[in-house]
Amino acid sequence: MSLTKPQAILFDLDGTLLDTAPDLGAALNKVLAAEERPLVTAEEYTPLASHGSAGLLKHAYGIDEFEQRKHELRTAFLQAYADSIANGTALYPGVIDLLEALKTHSIAVAIVTNKPSKLTEQLLPYYPQLHAIDVVVSGDTLAVAKPHPEPLLHAAQQLGVSAEACWYIGDAERDIQAGRAAGMRTILAAYGYIHSSEQPHLWQADHQIQTPLDLLSLL
Missing domain, CATH: 3.40.50.1000 (HAD superfamily/HAD-like)
Incomplete structure (x- = not known):
């Protein structure tokens, strides 16, 4: 054409x-690990990486809990991501x-x-x-x-x-x-x-x- x-x-x-998916996924798992929650696999988080912190956290926590704890969870995620932003x-x-x-x-x-x-x-x-x-x-x-x-x-x-x-x-x-x-x-x-x-x-x-x-x- x-x-x-x-x-x-x-x-x-x-x-x-x-x-950027490896580092976004690692940040999500750091937040989950701190609460002793099951971690998310790369196969799960990679397709969601373009949806940012909200998309990743909604997947891991469910929409209802994410909405209830939105500020707390996003703050923890963004800090974890900033701490290791270019590792992978x-x-x-x-x-x-x-x-x-x-x-x-x-x-x-x-x-x-x-x-x-x-x-x-x-x-x-x-x-x-x-x-x-x-x-x-x-x-x-x-x-x-x-x-x-x-x-x-x-x-x-x-x-x-x-x-x-x-x-x-x-x-x-x-x-x-x-x-x-x-x-x-x-x-x-x-x-x-x-x-x-x-x-x-x-x-x-x-x-x-x-x-x-x-x-x-x-x-």
């Missing part, structure tokens, strides 16, 4: 550029080559994540290959977060590029919703965190990629 070359590509972070996290295979190729093609790059800015700023320095990405919009950079389109529009504005000239890549339904609402071409990172109960074929992404480098075939 022949596509118009984008001026910028915006990326989600967790489940798209970085495989890694760039997805192909991300480094992809970013180099985009630079060669003079395509601007930004990150738009729902991760809180405090954690985003703590995590990114561990990965020098991401240091060249100057525009980073976190979940609390603005008053709204994805699936609202404003974080994506804000990133495009920071890059000096129109929304129509941007592609947005993410692994969650809210990523596709935000990209569509922003008027951007949307690409589903099918290699990311998608739970078996989800139906990504209904999200109406413009394209899917099975690996980061698959993106180059669209350029």
Whole structure:
């Protein structure tokens, strides 16, 4: 398929550029272990990683208990995560080559994540290959977060590029919703965190990629 070359590509972070599930799962299990509760396996927590602390804690504690103890549990989880934020996290295979190729093609790059800015700023320095990405919009950079389109529009504005000239890549339904609402071409990172109960074929992404480098075939 022949596509118009984008001026910028915006990326989600967790489940798209970085495989953060090992450290998110470890944080969840640290909270559970402190209460002598059964731990959660990687097979269970990995598909839920894009849903953040709320999704992981709801799975482990159930919705009712999570709602009753939301502040307490989130505080404990976020502290546990911050304490070991980059122990097992890694760039997805192909991300480094992809970013180099985009630079060669003079395509601007930004990150738009729902991760809180405090954690985003703590995590990114561990990965020098991401240091060249100057525009980073976190979940609390603005008053709204994805699936609202404003974080994506804000990133495009920071890059000096129109929304129509941007592609947005993410692994969650809210990523596709935000990209569509922003008027951007949307690409589903099918290699990311998608739970078996989800139906990504209904999200109406413009394209899917099975690996980061698959993106180059669209350029």
